[in-house]
Amino acid sequence: MALTTLFPPESTATPFATFATETAATPFATFALSSTEAAATPSSTIAPYATALNGVNQPMNILFRNAIWWGLGVLAMLILIIRLMQRAIAHSRHTAAMGLSGEAQAYWSKNRYSTWWKFKRHMLYAPLGKKRHNREIRLSSAGNIGTIPSRFHAILLTIFFLSNLAFLAFLDYSRSDRYSVLADLRGRSGVLAIINMIALIIFAGRNNPLIPLLQISFDTYNLMHRWVGRVVVLEVVLHTMAWAIVKHAATGWSGIWHMVGTNPFISWGTVGTVALVLILILSLSPIRHAFYETFLAVHIILAFIAILGTWIHCEVAKLPQLAIIKAVFILWLLERVARMARLGYLNYSxxxxxxxxxxxxxxxxxxxxxxxxxxxxxxxxxxxxxxxxxxxxxxxxxxxxxxxxxxxxxxxxxxxxRQEKETxxxxxxxxxxxxxxxxxxxxxxxxxxxxxxxxxxxxxxxxxxxxxxxxxxxxGHHSLDSYGHVVLFAGSSGITHQIPFVQHLIQGYNDGTVATRRITLIWIIRESEHLEWVREWMDLVLKMPKRREILQVKLYVTRPKNPRDIISPSSTVQMSAGRPKIGYILREEVKAQMGAMCVTVCGPGGLADNVREVVREVQDVSVVDFIEESFTW
Ligand SMILES: Cc1cc2nc3c(=O)[nH]c(=O)nc-3n(C[C@H](O)[C@H](O)[C@H](O)COP(=O)(O)OP(=O)(O)OC[C@H]3O[C@@H](n4cnc5c(N)ncnc54)[C@H](O)[C@@H]3O)c2cc1C
Structure with a gap:
């Protein structure tokens, strides 16, 4: 029998007809033998499995797509519920403690549920291993290769990896034709890649609405963006390889190159794959950090090419994933437009x-x-x-x-x-x-x-x-207004993140709108001349009414040019040479705690890791929350 009779040409429309509807009513019934496999099995030969949806178990793909969406949706809802509970507690603490003295806020300083402080100590604030999280891993003084995810992030990422791996591996291995199994893998990996692209794009956006809603920083979404991106690229590579292996078996390399060069479906698919692989290589930490801005520009161009390639790939074959890739593109475009609109609005009047x-x-x-x-x-x-x-x-x-x-x-x-110019x-x-x-x-x-x-x-x-x-x-989505006691650590230019909190809390103390009764600001600088960076604003803060009642400033100059310059200006503004003993300082603050305490840190990763370590240690003593702002991504 002629080969063409057995395997109709690639352009034959019939295979698609089998998958016209995504909404197969009984997905489970089709696990054993999908309709697509039934269509392709009789021939039991190779070529059909390199084309269209032959051998692809679409009902199962739809099931996994739904599982991922439900999984992400449930996770987001869980985080939202936890955040809403935290905000409700913070709000009731704020309103109840706002009119109380520091001593009268003792109720809010006590841990009520051991499960919660243990969760904070061992999960929420925990590094992956013993201590290191934000201190950058460096190959040399110039070669920054990134940071280690926290324990909580690592667990979320592991669940994400394992679920994707399980979805990829859940194929019908009982099929007699191994090329049919590869076709199934091609379909599965393609569908998973496109579904993950939705999260990938949302996580990348500076204007991601989930940032204020879930009160999770862009930093965390950025971490998720990187790892989801890596999974997407791996899935796209698997998708392409699953096609190429079958095609190679059927036609050899010439058949592959012919399709890449002449068939728009394959050509655009290849463009998308190449763009994504380039993104993966260029986003490796040492390259990203060494040439961040070049990386960013190339990344955006390649992301556009990858989305375009995938769109045309789906459009040509009228694949069911077309709507998803359109949604990915629209989300990407909306974010870009939002940035441009914001830029124009803010900067021109x-x-x-x-x-x-x-x-x-x-x-x-x-x-x-x-x-x-x-x-x-x-x-x-x-x-x-x-x-x-x-x-x-x-x-x-x-x-x-x-x-x-x-x-x-x-x-x-x-x-x-005219009358009240000074207000x-x-x-x-x-x-x-x-x-x-x-x-x-x-x-x-x-x-x-x-x-x-x-x-x-x-x-x-x-x-x-x-x-x-x-x-x-x-x-700016963290409010410290409900804490009776706030301890702020700043390293070097990290002080810029902390000054607005200090000013806001002192103003709130004067206006009677915050619960805060004690603020300790610890600023670590290398040389005393760095004080000049913020002197003008610090002077204004130090002159605020009732500042002495509430604010203590501790300055540490680690490498003073002249130790005699290190003089404490007053009892509430102290200056010392050398590094601070973070453990000692924090334990002393906890001893004098007023209401619930929040410790925040902004500065080099090593400082953040030191502060985090002590905050975790004191979790069993009293209510101590921890917020860190990192300058690295
Ligand atoms: C949320 C946030 C707040 C920050 N606040 C301050 C601040 O108040 N004061 C301050 O001095 N620095 C701050 N930084 C760091 C600052 O953004 C970088 O130091 C700066 O972008 C370096 O520019 P450069 O061209 O001189 O970098 P390079 O010398 O080329 O690189 C130095 C480092 O900065 C990183 N970097 C370069 N460009 C960017 C970018 N566009 N976005 C993010 N990282 C980048 C690189 O990966 C590299 O690790 C902050 C960073 C973040 C993420």
Whole structure:
């Protein structure tokens, strides 16, 4: 019999007809022998299994697709429920403790359920092993290869891996034709890859609505994005190999190349696969960290090509996954459009016909203090960060920095109330009558931040003015208002993340709107001249009414040029040479605890790991929550 009679040409439409409907009513009944297998089995030869949905167990694929969606949905709901419970507890603590003295908040400092503090100690705050989580793994001083996921993240990722592995491996091995099994694997891996792409795209977005909803930081989504991405690429490679092995068996290499070159279905599929493999290689930690901005630009272009390739691949064959890849593209596009719209809205004012400008001041110790003068009013919560780009300094790059200080100014001086000029302007004026200045401290690294610093040092008096663009604010979803006692650790430029919390809490203490009765700020710097970075704002904070009642500042200068410069200005602002004994400091704070305590840290990964270690140790003593902000992703 002629081969063409046994195996109709690739373009034959019939195989698709078998899978016209995705909604097979009885998926379980089809496990033993899917309708597709039934169609292909009689021939028991190879070629049909390299084309269309022959040999693919679509009802089972739909079942696993639903399982993944349900799994992710249930996980998100669980996290949401836990978060809502935490917020409800925080809210009731806030309202109940707001009017109480620190001593009267004892009820809130006691652990009620041992299960909860044990969960925090052994799971939520735990590193994967003994201690290391955020301290970067370095091959050399320049070669950063990333950090180790926390225990909780590692468990979530392992469940994700194992479930994908199980779904991939759950094939009908009893089939007589092993090429039919490979076809089944091709279908399964393709479907899983596309389904995972939805999560992949959502996790990548700065404007991901799950960030404020679940109060999980972009950092965590970014970690998930990386690992889901790796799984997607592996599945896509499996998908392609499962096709290529069968095709090779049927036609040899010439058949493969012929299809890649002439068949749009295969050509675009190959384009998508190649783009994803390139993404995987270029996103390896040492490459990503060494050339972050180049990596990012290439990553976005390759992601677009991969989505486009997959879309056309599904479109040509009218695959049931077409709707999913369209959804992936729409999500990707929406996020990009949201960023552009935000950028335009924040940085240009039609009313004032003005664009954002920046004043950059070179500070001692290789840092620049940057103030962006926005043409409109922007509200910023403590703990927020924003992306900045500067005209004339690698303008195509946008870098994230913590927002250190925010000031609202009247658009026109005459709109200031004449009688009460000394009261805060924002209380007197409506938002549209003010514009906002937002300040940052940017420590020079080796790329854009270094160029910025050098340009500012070349000016006289070390100050540069240029146009800039602000994208944000992002983050800022943690509220410390319900804690009676707050301990903030900052390493180097990490102080910028903590100052807005200190200012907000002291203001809240004065206004009677927060439960906080004791704040301890610990700032570790290498040299005392680094104090200059934030002196202006710290002076304003230290001059706030009743500041002495609530704030203690402990400064540690690890490598002072002259130890005689290390003098404590007052009993509430102490300065010491050397590194802080984090264990001792935190245990002393716990001894004097007022209400529930929150410990936050922003700085180098090693500092965060040290603080985390002690916070875990004291979990059984009292209520101590932990929040960390990392500058690494
Ligand atoms: C949420 C957040 C807040 C931050 N806040 C501050 C701050 O207040 N002050 C401060 O000095 N630094 C802050 N950083 C770090 C800062 O973003 C990087 O140091 C800066 O982007 C380095 O730019 P560069 O071109 O000089 O980098 P390079 O010298 O080329 O690289 C230095 C390091 O920065 C990383 N990096 C480079 N570009 C980016 C980018 N676009 N996004 C993320 N990481 C990048 C690289 O992976 C590398 O590890 C923050 C980072 C994050 C994620």
């Amino acid at each position: 039609l009313k004032g016909k003005a664009w954002t400008s920046a004043t950059v001041t070179a500070m001692p110790g290789g840092a620049s203090r940057v103030t962006l003068h926005l043409p409109r009013h922007v509200n910023v919560k403590p703990g927020s960060h924003a992306y900045i780009r500067f005209a004339g300094i690698k303008y195509w790059e946008s870098h994230p920095f913590s927002i250190a200080w925010v000031e609202h100014k009247p658009i026109h001086e005459e709109t200031l109330p 805060p302007v924002e209380k007197q004026l409506r938002e549209p009558e003010t514009t906002t200045d937002i300040s940052f401290v940017i420590h020079a690294q080796t790329g854009m931040t270094k160029t910025l610093y050098e340009k500012a040092t070349q000016c006289q008096p070390r100050q540069l003015t240029l146009n800039a663009a602000f994208e944000g604010p992002y983050g």
